[in-house]
Amino acid sequence: MQVLANLVVLTAIYALISCGYVLIYRVSRVLNLAHGELMMLGAYLLFTLASLFKGGPELAFAGAVGLSLLVGFVLYVVLMRKMTGELVIAAVLVTIALGILLRGLMVLIWTARDLHPISVLGWKNPPVPLGGGTSISSVALATILVAVVLYLALMLFFRYTRWGLQMRAVGERPLLAAQRGIKLHAVYALAWALSTFSGGLAGMLLALDSGLGSTMVIVGLKAFPAALVGGLDSLLGAVVGSFIVAAAEILAIHFIDPLISDVVPFVVLIAMLLVRPWGLFGTKEEIERV
Amino acid sequence: MKATHKHLMAGAAALALLAPGAGQAAPDAYMIGLSVDITGPSAPDSGPTADALRIYFDRVNAQGGINGKPVKIEVRDNQSQPARAGADAKSFASDENVILIINSALSSTYEPVMTEGRRAGVPVLFAGGVCPKEVFPPADPLMFCTSSYAAEKDTEFAANYIHEASGGKAILGTISTAIPLSRAGIEHGISVAEKKGIKVVAHETIPPPTPNYAPFATKLKETKMDWGLTWGPWIVQIRIFEALRQLGWDGKLMAYGHLISEDEMLRLKDPGLLLFRTSSMFSDGQPIHKEVMAAAEGKTKFPTTYMSEGWVAGQAIEAALKKVAWPPTRAKMQEAMNDVTIDTKGLRGQPIVWTKTNHFRTESAYRVYAWSKDDNKPKAIKDWVKVEIK
Amino acid sequence: MTESPPMLRLEKVEVVYKKVITAIQGVSLDVQQGQIVVFLGTNGAGKTTTLRAISGFIGTDDAWVTEGRILFEGQDIANWPPQKVANRGIALVPEREKIFETLTVMDNLEASVGAGASRATRKRMIDTVFDHFPRLATAKTRLAGYLSGGERQMLAIGSALLCEPRLLLVDEMSMGLAPRLVEELLDHIVTLKKTLGLTILLVEQSAHLALGIADYGYVIENGRIVLDGTRERLGGHKDVQEFYLGQGGGDARKSYREVKQYRRSRRWYG
Numbered sequence: 004m005q006v007l008a009n010l011v012v013l014t015a016i017y018a019l020i021s022c023g024y025v026l027i028y029r030v031s032r033v034l035n036l037a038h039g040e041l042m043m044l045g046a047y048l049l050f051t052l053a054s055l056f057k058g059g060p061e062l063a064f065a066g067a068v069g070l071s072l073l074v075g076f077v078l079y080v081v082l083m084r085k086m087t088g089e090l091v092i093a094a095v096l097v098t099i100a101l102g103i104l105l106r107g108l109m110v111l112i113w114t115a116r117d118l119h120p121i122s123v124l125g126w127k128n129p130p131v132p133l134g135g136g137t138s139i140s141s142v143a144l145a146t147i148l149v150a151v152v153l154y155l156a157l158m159l160f161f162r163y164t165r166w167g168l169q170m171r172a173v174g175e176r177p178l179l180a181a182q183r184g185i186k187l188h189a190v191y192a193l194a195w196a197l198s199t200f201s202g203g204l205a206g207m208l209l210a211l212d213s214g215l216g217s218t219m220v221i222v223g224l225k226a227f228p229a230a231l232v233g234g235l236d237s238l239l240g241a242v243v244g245s246f247i248v249a250a251a252e253i254l255a256i257h258f259i260d261p262l263i264s265d266v267v268p269f270v271v272l273i274a275m276l277l278v279r280p281w282g283l284f285g286t287k288e289e290i291e292r293v
Numbered sequence: 294m295k296a297t298h299k300h301l302m303a304g305a306a307a308l309a310l311l312a313p314g315a316g317q318a319a320p321d322a323y324m325i326g327l328s329v330d331i332t333g334p335s336a337p338d339s340g341p342t343a344d345a346l347r348i349y350f351d352r353v354n355a356q357g358g359i360n361g362k363p364v365k366i367e368v369r370d371n372q373s374q375p376a377r378a379g380a381d382a383k384s385f386a387s388d389e390n391v392i393l394i395i396n397s398a399l400s401s402t403y404e405p406v407m408t409e410g411r412r413a414g415v416p417v418l419f420a421g422g423v424c425p426k427e428v429f430p431p432a433d434p435l436m437f438c439t440s441s442y443a444a445e446k447d448t449e450f451a452a453n454y455i456h457e458a459s460g461g462k463a464i465l466g467t468i469s470t471a472i473p474l475s476r477a478g479i480e481h482g483i484s485v486a487e488k489k490g491i492k493v494v495a496h497e498t499i500p501p502p503t504p505n506y507a508p509f510a511t512k513l514k515e516t517k518m519d520w521g522l523t524w525g526p527w528i529v530q531i532r533i534f535e536a537l538r539q540l541g542w543d544g545k546l547m548a549y550g551h552l553i554s555e556d557e558m559l560r561l562k563d564p565g566l567l568l569f570r571t572s573s574m575f576s577d578g579q580p581i582h583k584e585v586m587a588a589a590e591g592k593t594k595f596p597t598t599y600m601s602e603g604w605v606a607g608q609a610i611e612a613a614l615k616k617v618a619w620p621p622t623r624a625k626m627q628e629a630m631n632d633v634t635i636d637t638k639g640l641r642g643q644p645i646v647w648t649k650t651n652h653f654r655t656e657s658a659y660r661v662y663a664w665s666k667d668d669n670k671p672k673a674i675k676d677w678v679k680v681e682i683k
Numbered sequence: 684m685t686e687s688p689p690m691l692r693l694e695k696v697e698v699v700y701k702k703v704i705t706a707i708q709g710v711s712l713d714v715q716q717g718q719i720v721v722f723l724g725t726n727g728a729g730k731t732t733t734l735r736a737i738s739g740f741i742g743t744d745d746a747w748v749t750e751g752r753i754l755f756e757g758q759d760i761a762n763w764p765p766q767k768v769a770n771r772g773i774a775l776v777p778e779r780e781k782i783f784e785t786l787t788v789m790d791n792l793e794a795s796v797g798a799g800a801s802r803a804t805r806k807r808m809i810d811t812v813f814d815h816f817p818r819l820a821t822a823k824t825r826l827a828g829y830l831s832g833g834e835r836q837m838l839a840i841g842s843a844l845l846c847e848p849r850l851l852l853v854d855e856m857s858m859g860l861a862p863r864l865v866e867e868l869l870d871h872i873v874t875l876k877k878t879l880g881l882t883i884l885l886v887e888q889s890a891h892l893a894l895g896i897a898d899y900g901y902v903i904e905n906g907r908i909v910l911d912g913t914r915e916r917l918g919g920h921k922d923v924q925e926f927y928l929g930q931g932g933g934d935a936r937k938s939y940r941e942v943k944q945y946r947r948s949r950r951w952y953g
Contacts, residue, residue: 005511005540006508006511008507009505009507009508009511012505012507013504013505013507013508016504016505017504020504087741087742089742089743090743106332107332110331110332110336110340111332113594114336114337114340114594114595115332115336115337115340116336116337116340116341116553116595116599117337117527117528117531117553117557119560122560128539130539130540130541136541138539138540138541139507139539140507140539143505143507165793165794165798168786168790168793168794169794171783171785171786171790171794172783172786172790172791172794175783175784175785175786176780176783177741178741178743178744178765178780179777179780179781179782179783180783180794181739181741181764181765181766181769182738182739182765182766182768182769182774182775182777183769183774183794183795183842183843183845183846184766184769184770184795184797184798184846185766185794186766186798187741187764187766209504212505213505213506213532213535213536214528214531214532216337216528217334217336217337218501218502218528219502221502222502222503222504225502225503225504226504252508253508256508256509256512257508257511257512260498261497261498261499261500261508261509261512262471262497262498262499262500264500264503264508265471265500265503286785
């Protein structure tokens with residue numbers, strides 16, 4: 004039972020993180036390798052706002068979420084916009100450089116020592132009993148809820164809104180989309196904003212549950228196999244991929260050796276790359292071209 | 294691609310700002326080179342050590358320096374990258390005036406720094422990180438270390454304490470991380486515990502960066518352990534503890550007390566978290582603690598309780614420099630360090646004594662701290678226990 | 684000059700790919716308002732490049748108009764990005780990648796309606812497209828990737844119309860379609876011109892159908908305009924008859940492949 008609860012929690016965490024990879028990849032075929040750093044930035048923003056608005060934790064949280072959205076938008080406008088139309092690999096390299104820069108800056112500003120936004124916010128994280136001796140932390144429960152709401156909202160957004168439709172169109176054929184008058188830059192900026200928004204949320208929830216430190220970047224990378232296994236351009240794929248990777252990891256911890264849980268996601272990834280390189284729900288043709 | 298270069302350069306420029314004090318060597322000062330991880334993975338440990346050294350020697354210099362001469366430290370950020378650390382050491386070694394190189398970073402940076410140190414005959418001090426085996430008897434003539442932890446010595450003490458505190462009845466689960474030193478330390482602790490007749494039910498090795506510790510804690514809790522022993526990076530030690538508590542585990546965990554641990558104890562206020570350490574806690578309120586806190590106040594972004602390691606390194610360097618008559622040379626510095634007693638004024642349980650063959654310390658002392666509900670602060674529940682290092 | 688200024692005028696336009704490859708050079712042409720102009724040329728002659736120069740390049744093309752002007756209603760639009768050109772009133776129906784295959788027919792159309800249009804306006808505009816192409820209306824919910832060649836072309840034209848263009852550029856509409864379908868589509872083009880008052884620039888490789896509806900035509904070879912004139916003049920020209928209409932010297936019609944073969948040999952050995 005507890006194992007099952009852990010599985011759901013880990014799936015939600017991975018899904019929340021990999022969502023950001025998928026959003027940007029889906030519209031621009033760019034892998035944002037600074038996603039881990041951007042998650043961390045979101046968490047640090049929460050910490051700082053929490054310190055500033057001592058009395059209003061909800062305000063601080065909302066502010067940090069809003070700022071995360073803004074970060075992606077600004078990043079696109081000042082940095083990634085110049086890369087539109089360049090080779091995808093060049094854009095990916097820029098995200099790597101961005102990650103290095105962000106890591107350095109965050110250490111300079113926040114020192115990289117372990118911080119606990121939840122204490123500053125004055126919130127508690129008591130266990131929530133699920134019956135049968137099973138329990139998960141309150142933040143873990145919130146993570147599951149946020150992941151579910153976020154994915155539902157995004158799926159509805161892609162399906163039923165004009166912006167979502169334009170994002171799908173740009174994702175498939177940017178040139179044709181431009182020729183139909185769709186504003187490419189606006190669509191890309193929105194994708195970046197949504198990506199840092201979801202990544203920031205993931206970072207904040209992780210930080211609330213278990214603290215905020217320099218290892219969050221690596222946690223961000225660990226969710227990468229989940230996104231790849233599902234197929235980088237599919238939201239549904241990201242959820243399924245997250246579940247598969249989380250399940251492999253938890254089974255390894257429980258029945259083999261916790262030590263190998265670190266490599267299990269990558270083993271799953273390699274297996275997937277051999278059998279179906281474009282992922283479970285990915286677009287075949289796109290990956291093959293790379 | 295142009296943009297890539299531009300931004301890489303912006304990053305490099307930002308990092309270059311981190312190396313203050315770089316410039317012409319002033320011959321009228323004791324020159325020390327510090328290669329430290331300020332923006333890399335070990336920054337949470339190395340950063341405060343660098344800050345403490347700076348604060349320490351600013352104070353020494355303000356009070357007239359050592360033997361009438363100021364101490365000047367040139368700082369370089371190595372981001373815990375071996376190549377960078379090696380380049381730092383090489384550049385320090387090429388400056389004749391530098392008589393000591395300090396390294397504070399992940400242990401992967403040690404080898405290139407030691408190589409440069411040996412080539413140029415410059416003593417190397419490791420501070421704030423783990424101590425390399427070269428400083429233990431029989432010590433390498435040029436390698437020294439002030440760091441408080443020593444994996445196997447630490448876990449041996451901890452296992453003995455668990456035996457004593459549980460009356461030998463502990464059901465022990467152990468947790469290490471996927472770092473060789475941590476696993477070796479815990480394996481040694483297990484063998485000590487088992488020799489004493491303690492039942493060891495688990496040894497789980499956890500990869501440090503993991504998004505959720507509940508799965509690991511679930512497995513540990515199922516072993517019905519009532520005592521835990523862990524020695525590794527703080528983040529793993531504390532997160533596994535918190536995850537166990539989330540699952541309703543009510544046992545006691547012995548964890549190594551890093552710099553950060555005092556701050557964390559204040560956050561958790563959990564009497565079941567026992568910290569073993571060779572450094573005293575600032576909540577003891579000894580004169581030295583007040584002195585360090587007063588000196589560091591407002592001069593570092595870290596809590597002042599993080600200053601302990603760097604401060605002890607400063608004390609060690611000051612003690613050695615006092616014996617280095619002007620004009621200083623590397624040989625004089627090495628000779629001084631080979632025979633020195635460092636009074637830590639209570640920051641450690643014992644003075645640090647370096648001899649020709651032992652550059653770690655001849656004696657260590659351990660204390661166990663736990664949160665005291667009555668006093669509403671951390672309190673030593675086991676006073677200094679001396680351990681000889683041979 | 685008795686004519687009014689042309690709606691679109693290319694003045695000695697030169698396009699360079701990857702900073703070194705000159706694709707077209709000194710291309711000048713006029714498109715008068717309300718006309719159907721056909722642009723003839725063989726494979727690789729520079730037709731598509733010319734159209735793309737008008738409709739705009741994006742970064743991945745690594746192409747620029749390096750010389751000359753492209754005047755649309757008097758304004759130089761050379762090197763404008765495609766979305767700006769589209770919003771200015773020029774829509775392109777590309778030869779390849781002309782529809783969004785992962786979207787339904789309806790979504791393809793929805794995505795092409797200009798921003799800011801209200802729900803009612805969008806519906807009205809899309810209904811107009813369905814009036815023109817009733818076959819699309821019956822395939823509303825189908826994924827565009829599963830449409831037949833003719834339906835794709837209709838969808839592509841329909842989507843382009845939703846950008847509310849005054850000038851419609853159509854690239855190689857007949858490519859890969861049965862002659863009867865091409866005729867049907869050309870009829871649509873004529874109807875569109877009449878009912879919407881559109882000006883149309885048609886690019887074709889094989890001219891015997893396209894020339895039939897054109898008011899004026901240009902022939903491009905090796906990146907240069909080599910011939911232009913009214914339908915009557917071009918249709919009567921010997922070279923055009925031979926290479927684009929496949930009516931060589933009273934013989935049976937030459938197939939496209941044969942004509943191409945002939946051209947090649949002429950270029951290399953002649």
